[in-house]
Amino acid sequence: MRISCVGAGPAGLYFAIVMKRRDPNHEIVVHERNPAGTTHGWGVVFWDDLLATLRANDPDSAQAIADAAVPWSGQVVDVEGQPPLHAGGGGYGICRRRLLQILIERALALGVELRFESEISDLSQVADADLIVAADGVASQLRRHRADRFRPQIEAGRNKYIWLATTQRFPSFTFGFVPTRAGWVWFHAYSFKEGMSTFIVECAPETWNGLGLGTMPADAELRVLESLFAKHLDGHALISRDGHDTRLPWLSFRMLANRTWRADNVVLIGDAAHTTHFTIGSGTRLAIDDATALASVLGEHDSLPHALDAYDHRRRRALARVQRDARLSAEWFENLPRYIRYNAPTFLTLLLARRSRLLKRMPARTYLYLRGHYTKLTGRGGSPLARIGRPAHPFGPKADCGISGAEPGTPHR
Ligand SMILES: Cc1cc2nc3c(=O)[nH]c(=O)nc-3n(C[C@H](O)[C@H](O)[C@H](O)COP(=O)(O)OP(=O)(O)OC[C@H]3O[C@@H](n4cnc5c(N)ncnc54)[C@H](O)[C@@H]3O)c2cc1C
Structure with a gap:
């Protein structure tokens, strides 16, 4: 099969790797608009479930990714003026650039053709392919090209955020x-x-405007943020990937869903198909899951349209719940x-319960009362509410709810 993948992010690269492993005769070209080694963002988190998927599909790159990842353990919640509290859970962090480098090296070793600085803005540029995989991220041009078929719905979140890094160590998710x-x-x-940590800053738009953020040169603004978080940074600087001469690239998170993920021989994967707010830390795993699911259905069906229909059905269903959780988490913040x-x-x-539909629908005090009541009755902390409102996983699949600190109480201000 001749396959054109547009976008050398985790989704496009991993799909190319899995397809080549399944059949080296596939002719696969990955087009990436940026030069090699360029990327946005810093580190991303993941859990053992992603490693298991990677090991099952390509042990070589799985090992390289495991070797490049660093573990983080537990969660710390530090509200100024109150003692920091610790909760359970743990996972891994990995540098996005290193992750992509591993996937690029592996794709090349398997015989995938990679074309950097090759921007595909029109389907006619890849018209000779049997299958066109739109892995070109949340602002996908290919999706826009077929917007009448994909029917994308994009909603910008209210809060402002910026994805920075620092040399300060954060061994727990903080x-x-x-x-x-x-x-x-x-x-x-x-x-x-x-020696490097991701540091995402977030606030309400009123706060952002009130502090004059977005109006000063990047360097000056980084100094303002450093002084706000001085206690946590302990003298370490905040670093922006976009250079320090211009304005800092603050964004509002774009929540994206599509009515369908396939139109003729064009198929959406990864962020081109769906986004999930960064507070559930799942976008990369979901991009990899799309890639492996698409490769699987192509192996299961002789007919391309049937395979793409199966992929569309399977993955859109799987994403519906995750996107709902992600929306609840974004709304909580x-x-x-x-x-x-x-x-x-x-x-x-309450932070750990942020994916709960019940918490969204009732006053926090009522939610806490019900939760406490269930705990007393059953001796199982919050689990019936978990069934009704899904607050169970505070942060990803490996986390647990064990909290160290005083008993939950009442408003403090
Ligand atoms: C602040 C923040 C924090 C996050 N933290 C996490 C986390 O902790 N864990 C996690 O799992 N996920 C996280 N994510 C999400 C994760 O980064 C994305 O979900 C993931 O990168 C999606 O992969 P992708 O390959 O679909 O898209 P992308 O990584 O966006 O890759 C798309 C590629 O396509 C290229 N491209 C675009 N248009 C064209 C074109 N026309 N022609 C050719 N190439 C093109 C782009 O240059 C890019 O290289 C976070 C996201 C944000 C915003």
Whole structure:
């Protein structure tokens, strides 16, 4: 089969790898608009479930990825003015650039043709392919080309965020919340390689405007953020990937869903098909899952249209629940003032329950009351609510809810 993959992110590269492993006779070209070695963002987190998928599909790259990853252990929630609290869980962080380098090397070793600085903005550029895989990310041009068929729905989240890095170590997944004269600003941080951590800063648009963020040169703004988070950074600098001379590239997260993921011989995978808010840390795993699912259905069906229909059906169904969870998690952070007025242990309980539909629908106090009542009745902390409202996994599949600190209590301000 002649396959054109557009986009050398995790989705496009991994699909090319798995297809070549299944049949070296496939002619696969991956087009990437950027030069080799260029990427956005810093480190991403993942869990053992991704490693298991990688090992099952390509042990060589799985081993290289496992070797390049660093473990993080537990979660820390630090609300200024209150003692930091610790919760369970653990996973891995990996540098996005290193991950892509591993996948590129593996794809080349298997005979995939990689064309960098090859932007595909029109389907006619890849018209000779039997299958066109649109792995060109959330702003996919191929999807836009067939928007009448894919029917994308894109919704921008309310909050502003920026994906930075620092040399400060965060051996636990750390959430730090700092009050300012214009509202709360917070960060999500974790190590992704020796001596480097991801540091995502997020706040409400009113806070962003009130602090004048986005209006100053990048360097000045980094200094402002460093002073806000001085206690956590302990003298380490914040680093932007986009150079320090221009403005910092603040964004609003784009939540994307499509009515269908296939149109004729064009198929969407990864962020081109769906996004999940970064507070559930799943986009890379889901991109890899799309890639392996697409390769599987192509092996199961003789007819390309049937295979693509099966992929569309299977993956869209799988994504519906994850996207709902991701939306709840994003909305939780958009409604932070509802929760941060509670004392730290209660706030942590609510943070860990952020994927719960029940929590969204009722006052936090009522949710806590019901949760406490169930715990007393059954001796099982919050589990019936987990069945109804899915608050079970606080952060990814390997985390647990064990919290160390005082008992949940009442609002502190
Ligand atoms: C702040 C933040 C934090 C995140 N943290 C995590 C995390 O901890 N864990 C996790 O699993 N996920 C995380 N994600 C999500 C993850 O980064 C994405 O889901 C993942 O990169 C999707 O992979 P992809 O291959 O589909 O798309 P991308 O990685 O976006 O790759 C798309 C590629 O296509 C190329 N391209 C685009 N247009 C064209 C064109 N016209 N022609 C040729 N090439 C083109 C781009 O240059 C790019 O290289 C995070 C996302 C954000 C925003």
